[in-house]
Amino acid sequence: MKTVKVSIVTPDGPVYDAEVEMVSTKAKSGELGILPGHIPLVAPLEIAAVRLKNGGQTEYIAVNGGFLEVRPDVVTILAQSAEQAESIDLARAQAAKARAEKRLQDKQDNIDATRAELALQRAVNRIAIAEKKY
């Protein structure tokens, strides 16, 4: 089967770099699946999982927003942070989730609420990936 090179890059360095058969993820405009030979495309991403299918196996990577750039031979995901399923600290993610939920309940001013909302999304995303619930 044909493959496409995927690299996931964050400001702290590359997170993932390999050949896969299919990339699927959730963009702002909806679910997006990329196969080799896709036309050049740029799309912003949601805080969600990036699923990389290769030889019947699927790898999950938690991506915190950012965007996806597709070229016929390479897919690049630029995000401010990204973690592979194995390297997620589940306890920390759960603590972050609890903290964000508490902040949302306290309901302070608007900026804090949006930030807590985002933090909650990130934590939920990480937990889901660590537990492979996708």
Place this chain on the structure above:
Amino acid sequence: MASLRDIKSRITSTKKTSQITKAMQMVSASKWSRAEGNAKAFVPYMEKIQEVVASIASGSKNSSHPMLVSRPVKKTGYLVITSDRGLAGAYNSSVLRHTLQTINSRHKSQDEYAIIAIGRVGRDFFVNRNMNVALEIVGLSDQPSFSDISDLAKSAVGLFSQGTYDELYMYYNHYVSAIQQDVTETKLLPLTDIQPSGKLTSYEFEPSAEEILEVLLPQYAESLIYGALLDGKASEHAARMTAMKNATDNAAELIDSLSLVYNRARQAAITQEITEIVGGAAALE
């Protein structure tokens, strides 16, 4: 002439100082190599984001995203990157001097500028001069990660979008080599000088170029700030390493010349004793 004991104690204290500076030099050397590695790890991200920004921004020429458009300047933002601690030679003083001169020559009153200070030395410098420090962050680790700085970067970009200031400059030490760091001034916002870097790809945009710029440009500006910080950290450790190396070398020189004085004094004392003994013996005859 100082007494033998005085010289001896000066030699000992200089030796102890040089042990400390030597240790600091080695600590900085290891931090420097890590900081340099971090700066290198950041390069692929920066190159990629620059490439995409350039091809989108130049592809949609008539885009009127607020971050791409220059507007009349009423207030200017200055982001200054310094270290938290001193003992780094001219690292902090040169960047602060440069910034202060620029601000004084460009602005007449406090209301025309706002300062964003990264690092304790810079923060204290501007606060002591009663200058308008809008945002500050101190106590960053030696190997800052993106999340350490993302809040500040977001607010810095946000202040521009809200119109608190109409342009934003960055001042930091650009890392050239272990012995050379140059004070650099970069215009961060508005992003007017995005140059297409050679090959341009014409992309499909999902959903639209405008909405992508909405996400992409703040992320780009934030990563420019992070890049400057990594660059600054590499410079800081290199500057501290060089400063401590110079201090250690100077201490060695001082110890050499003090030892010479010490030996001379000791010789003089011996000669004097012999002369006294010989003189005493001659007097007895």
